Amino acid sequence: MADILIRNGTVIAIDPQRRIIADGAVAITGTRIVAVGPSEEVARDHPAREVIDARSMVIMPGLIDSHAHAGHGLIKTLGGGRSDLWYRACQGAYTVGSTPEFWHAEAQLAALERLRFGVTTGVSLLGGGDSVMRTDEPDYGDAHMEGVLGIGTRSVVAVGTTRPPHPLTYARWKGSERVDYPVSFEDQFSTSRTLVDRWHRTHDERLHLAMLTPTLHQDNLEAPGAEEAIAQSRIVKSFAEDHGLVFMQDGHTRGSIRIANDIGILGPRTLLSHATGLDDDEIAICAQSGTRIAHNPSAIASILARCPVPELLQAGVLVAIGSDATAPDRSGDMFRHMQQCMHYHRTHFHDPSWLPPGKVLEMCTIDGARALGLEREIGSLEPGKKADIILVDLRRPHLYPANMPEFRVTYFANGNDVHTVLVGGRVLLRDRNPVHVDQDAVLDAAQRETDLMIDRLGLHDLMRTPAMFWSNARDTDLIE
Structure with a gap:
């Protein structure tokens, strides 16, 4: 029976x-x-x-969200649309302004949003902004995992390291007292290994871990610490390969895939997000290496440059859809992102024949599973x-x-x-x-932890309605 x-x-x-x-x-x-x-x-x-x-x-x-960020659920819309202000919130929250309670509350809120939108599996990078990872100590990742487990969805949590130079300044809180301390690459890598050992493929395999390093662009290669950054990327990629983990990088754009290929970190277990502005050579590199792409059609990165999804698909590259949610300006509703994906590329080509609805549905189901190495499950x-x-x-x-x-x-x-x-x-x-979750308790905890984080970091100015919010055709204050 x-x-x-x-x-x-x-x-x-x-x-x-x-x-x-x-x-x-x-x-x-x-x-x-x-x-x-x-x-x-x-x-x-x-x-x-x-x-x-x-x-x-x-x-x-169930739908699969192949790229999103843990932590973002409690900072969405902060800064009123200005990227520099929103990144200020990211940087602060993910290094010195958050507690394990923050990460638990945000994990529950994001997982509950996914649940209600039919997203049964989602990727969550343990941090965001310019790859600012909360991997100084395991407590924050532990709290995130426990939060997801309380909701019951399936999650792939990417942990890893932050771009050098190191050491970086992080902080823990004892009540209202802030205690700063230095964090090295070795500290972050050790924390990531601990989280992998503790959580990967646990709880009926509802939790999976992935490894992540910052994307390297040309300006990073011309800055001090470039050799260190390259070596660190190779160390983390090697660890991921040895342990059968997906290796991820966030924020790829024109030129960075060529750099990643030169470093030697591409391959069938590598998942790159955004991948905007690629030229024909970079599309060919993805195809030849078997590298997978997480396309985020609703992200600001996709406004600034286009991810050539149809061209990648025609070259044989596996592309899945991510929300890049839930901040600064988008939700975890994958139906929304499927629709955005179709219209985005059809508008580019002025041709409604591109990306039939069945293809985008595959990109949020079986192709998302393939991108995460979970297609057998x-x-x-x-x-x-x-x-x-x-x-x-x-x-x-x-x-x-x-x-x-x-x-x-x-x-x-x-x-x-x-x-x-x-x-x-x-x-x-x-x-x-x-069925098994007190929704009001999740919402109340999210509000409480957000308010505490804003108080700790003094971010109240980021919640003001911008001067050009009403009655303007363009908010020129957003132009940098």
């Missing part, structure tokens, strides 16, 4: 045959899928202890895979008439249409309500 039978819905399986089953069902035993097919057939062969009626819903794999609805499943309610005005569901869920759906979410066969969201 199966544990759960989801039936009477439209199955969009994203399996090798790309089946769409009009009256379909999925049977689950324990943490895994045991059958996918027509409702009558699956129900006959797999009677279940619990039956979920998915009538008027799409049954599909998640990313599609197939027997033997983990039961990470979402139900999208089609009985909504913006999704009617309920024909052509594979188009409806990419062109018109949004995260608030997600009705039910299962991760590893466990129902976490039912009728849009978290």
